[in-house]
Amino acid sequence: xxLSERIAQRRKAMKLSQxxxxxxVGKSQRTVAAWEAGKRSPSFExxxxxxxxxxxxxxxxxxxxxxxxxxxxxxxxxxxEELERAKxxxxxxxxxxxxxxxxxxxxxxxxALIEQIVDxxxxxxxxxxxxxxx
Numbered sequence: 339x340x341l342s343e344r345i346a347q348r349r350k351a352m353k354l355s356q357x358x359x360x361x362x363v364g365k366s367q368r369t370v371a372a373w374e375a376g377k378r379s380p381s382f383e384x385x386x387x388x389x390x391x392x393x394x395x396x397x398x399x400x401x402x403x404x405x406x407x408x409x410x411x412x413x414x415x416x417x418x419e420e421l422e423r424a425k426x427x428x429x430x431x432x433x434x435x436x437x438x439x440x441x442x443x444x445x446x447x448x449x450a451l452i453e454q455i456v457d458x459x460x461x462x463x464x465x466x467x468x469x470x471x472x
Contacts, residue, residue, distance in 0.1 A: 342376040344399050348392040348406075349374075363391050 339347070349359045349370075356374070357367040363384070372378035380388055389396045394406040 341399055342374050346374040363387050
């Protein structure tokens with residue numbers, strides 16, 4: 339599916355006319371029609387506006403992924419306390435003075451740990467039941 343088809347599909351799924359969608363993104367109905375017909379392409383700035391309005395990522399609109407928006411399903415933003423703890427742990431790991439024995443001791447280990455955490459988070463999101471209670 340290409341950009342024009344993805345724009346049209348998402349707009350229709352939102353039950354918006356081309357005219358109404360144009361109003362939302364600050365463009366005319368003719369411009370929306372031209373995008374959907376593949377006769378025109380939005381600028382980078384407009385592509386970002388379209389992605390936000392359609393609730394998808396720019397990568398999805400451009401066909402780089404089939405996941406409409408990997409960020410839309412996040413559980414919650416981390417608290418300030420969680421961010422501070424992560425920063426302290428990363429700083430300690432990078433300085434070679436781990437806070438505890440379980441902390442990585444160098445950048446390579448820290449990178450591997452971060453990759454593992456991200457992989458686990460993505461695996462949980464892809465479970466059919468959507469159960470994230472683990």
